[in-house]
Amino acid sequence: MTAPKYRELADMLRKRIAQSPIGTSTPSERQLAEDTGVSRMTARRAIDELVKEGLLTREVGRGTFVARPTVSVPLQLTSFTEDMRARGHVPSSRLLHLGDVPANEQVATVFSIEVGAPVMLLSRLRMADGVPMAIERSHLRTDVFPGLDRYDFAEESLYRVLIEDYGVRFEAGEQVIRAGIVRDADAESLRVSKGAAVLELVRVSVSRGSVVEWTTSTYPASRFELSARIAPVT
Template identity: 35%
Template sequence: MPPEIPQLESLAALVDLDKSSAVPLYFQVAQQLEAAIAGGVLPPGTRLDSEIELADQLGVSRPTMRKAMEFLVDKGLIVRRRGVGTRVVQSQVRRPLELSSLYDDLKSTGQEPATAVLSNTVEPASAAVAEALRLAEGTPVIALTRLRKARDQPLAKMRNYLPALLLEVRTDALERHGLYELIRAAGIRLHAATQKVGARNATAVEARLLGESRGAAVLTMERVAYDDSGTPVEYGTHIYAAARYSFQMNLLMG
């Protein structure tokens, strides 16, 4: 657990309201608090005062302050819990839905990825794995289980399978590099993937691994990646802490 961050004494120095503006006061408050969170002025763990105290500090009504806080709660930037109060939470990692690895995405955005390799074995392909990789059931496959962290916070538990003859995957290399980076280094060109995203509740084991409470929401992703000849080279089943992670999709209208 990260060390507790002292409670912020007053928001008055962070929020400058223009009461003559047409922009609603609650939105001015929410936007400026969001900017302070994004900029690290209010880092994860910062404890905020009650709505009444915050309203007094900023000279706004309690309904205005409540609406601003609800806006931030809805965006996943703060959390309110009985007995704990209101705290800033770790901002979500927003990952685009494209053919890239989580490691690459985190590294490109400066989010300090770290990997703990929980297992690295060769095992017979189950029926589901064999079907995804277009192999005969029982064919040897590399089976990897990893815990990915960002900024020292557990983010994802990843299970990946590759044909055993495809390449050698060393544990020490996995701790320093992303899986797709190692695949590319072996001369394999990733060309396309099929991907399915879902959601469910975490099991007790999953919740403990991700630092969440039992039954917390997790996002799921199942992916098969193909090389430039159309051959499946990797099958992955991942779960992500929904409180710290989301998928982003860009759509173009024709």
């Protein structure tokens, strides 16, 4: 089945938007319909879709512009659920994977366990107001958190479960942020074009002296920005 026309047009616009600075004005419905030979209704649906995703913003009487990233999140040891709620967004998730996998060398080093030992892999598509915001892949120690697979992580907050049901007390964490290009396999779920820019956040968090989670979160760069409080060195 071929994608509906407005989706194709939205894809084309996404690519243009990815190369345009914030605030760039974008063609009106009428102009877009004329330029691309589609109906005005198709042009409107494509623009609506991008407004809904937060890539474009409409200003009454002025037109449509490339938007600032919709979600701005501070760098601190909080959960996706808390971060989104604190900013007035409704968080939700789609479960992509929940089950044991053998630890590869990197995972084994992070958790100080044997290569090949089972670790829980939880992969989720995280959304804010129904718009995909991130794919998160969390590794957790199966031996430390037995029974994690009984939770419905499409509904549950991982941090709520760890804190309230497993007695975790987050005391420290380390977060590495790097720029990247979306994996082909993630592009569709994140609703970005192949080759789109992403931010990758890798978090290791610690409770009672042991590493609790190792999570890689992949955020579309167009929808997300991070902020940190900075203070002078004393």
